[in-house]
Amino acid sequence: MNKTKQITLLINGRTHRAAVPANETLLETLRGLGYFEVKSGCEKGDCGACAVLVDDEAVDSCLTLTWTVKTQRVTTVSGLGTIEDPHPLHTAFIERGAAQCGFCTPGLIIAAESMLRNDTRDPSLDDMRLALSGNLCRCTGYTKVFDAVTAAARVVREEGGPK
Numbered sequence: 001m002n003k004t005k006q007i008t009l010l011i012n013g014r015t016h017r018a019a020v021p022a023n024e025t026l027l028e029t030l031r032g033l034g035y036f037e038v039k040s041g042c043e044k045g046d047c048g049a050c051a052v053l054v055d056d057e058a059v060d061s062c063l064t065l066t067w068t069v070k071t072q073r074v075t076t077v078s079g080l081g082t083i084e085d086p087h088p089l090h091t092a093f094i095e096r097g098a099a100q101c102g103f104c105t106p107g108l109i110i111a112a113e114s115m116l117r118n119d120t121r122d123p124s125l126d127d128m129r130l131a132l133s134g135n136l137c138r139c140t141g142y143t144k145v146f147d148a149v150t151a152a153a154r155v156v157r158e159e160g161g162p163k
């Protein structure tokens with residue numbers, strides 16, 4: 001029998017309380033709550049399309065059981081900014097043409113944000129290759145993605161954002 005667990009999630013600054021099956025993934029929970037910007041790709045940890053921040057770390061939500069997140073902060077790509085006040089990564093991906101079909105874009109932006117918060121605000125090409133190595137893109141060839149992350153990192157440094 002699959003037990004349910006009572007949880008509280010803080011998603012993009014909004015509190016959700018729910019009873020979730022113990023085997024439910026964070027990807028299933030997020031999409032069930034309407035956070036469709038979190039993409040469902042391989043559902044086995046290969047593509048990175050489902051990445052979200054848990055506190056400040058990027059995780060594959062398809063590999064994360066929801067109850068283990070407990071009361072930590074969950075941030076999706078939509079939680080990083082708004083249309084009126086976009087995150088520098090949002091702006092750079094648009095301006096540099098780093099999104100084509102866009103399916104991988106939420107995960108790429110989350111992985112890049114995790115790098116900017118935890119590792120470096122002045123990434124080399126190798127830093128970016130490593131940070132985004134868990135995110136598969138079928139369209140862009142990555143050059144424009146790295147251009148966009150470089151441009152966004154410059155803005156973040158100028159704004160004094162994540163280290």
Ligand code: FES
Pocket residue numbers: 039040041042043044045046047048049050051060061062063
């Ligand atoms: S859907 Fe989670 S890694 Fe592919």
Ligand code: FES
Pocket residue numbers: 098099100101102103104105136137138139140
């Ligand atoms: S933009 Fe299409 S998979 Fe990356």
